[in-house]
Amino acid sequence: TSTKTKIANFEFDNCIMNAAGVLCYDKDELAKILNSAAGTFVTKTATLEPREGNPEPRYHDTRLGSINSMGLPNLGFDYYLDYLLELKKTHPKRTFFFSLVGMSQNDTHTLLRKVQESNFDGITELNLSCPNVPGKPQIAYDLETTEKLLTDIFSYFKKPLGIKLPPYFDLVHFDQAAAVFNKFPLSFVNCVNSIGNGIIIEDEKVVIKPKNGFGGIGGEYVKPTALANVHAFYQRLKPSIQIIGTGGILSGRDAFEHILCGASMVQIGTTLHKEGVSAFSRITSELKEIMEKKGYKSIEEFKGKLKYL
């Protein structure tokens, strides 16, 4: 039984990895994932210049998940590119994900042109769904802007590229979004980013400082929405655009459900933040156990095979 997978024609020994933003801020954190049971890693979403992010407290775990309004703190594009190029020398056979977004469309083009011209030969994940930069709407909720951005990007960007999406909640929005994405040579869509702008309260107070306590929700709260987005896009997108499933994965069972809905790779966020990298080996062995019980030798045998009543 193997949990190996392929994304953009790259092979990974394991279809389980981290979600951008969790345990991927610097080289030390990324090295922990590199040396864990995870199949690969994605960096914290990088912007052109380093960012401090929002005032703390800006992350809070709850029994059922998490809330965050980090505000895109990161060490800047060059830091992550340098590390990724270093890894080409020390780990030439491995493929990694580089998450990025500009604070403006121009910045996004500057970043992607830098990637295009660099020796980075992994996979780029363009984050179209950060819910926590005050004054900046989530790009992917504006399909006209998204289409224009992708049109411009694919006029010069020729390396593997996927997009990180916010959750959609309306079947017509799935149709409209899929119609846009199907126009482009995307390697994947990653569903879903945190559910934007929830509130968690303890006693009479919010638990995070930014935005009067409004923040992105992750964990058990979001699995039904994550599974629906994975499956909706799996049903609607052309086969060349794969699905990465993110959201509410605490166990091998949850990973199994994401793959059943059509995911070719699954990403762990809140659970990784709570448990650390041992979550990767635990979830992988739980998934393998389920596959063995059901007689599945590879994830291809049940990927997308969700049954209807």
Ligand SMILES: C=Cc1c(C(=O)O)[nH]c(=O)[nH]c1=O
């Ligand atoms: C990249 C910004 C994001 C952040 C953040 O840095 O606040 N939090 C999320 O839950 N998702 C994001 O995409």
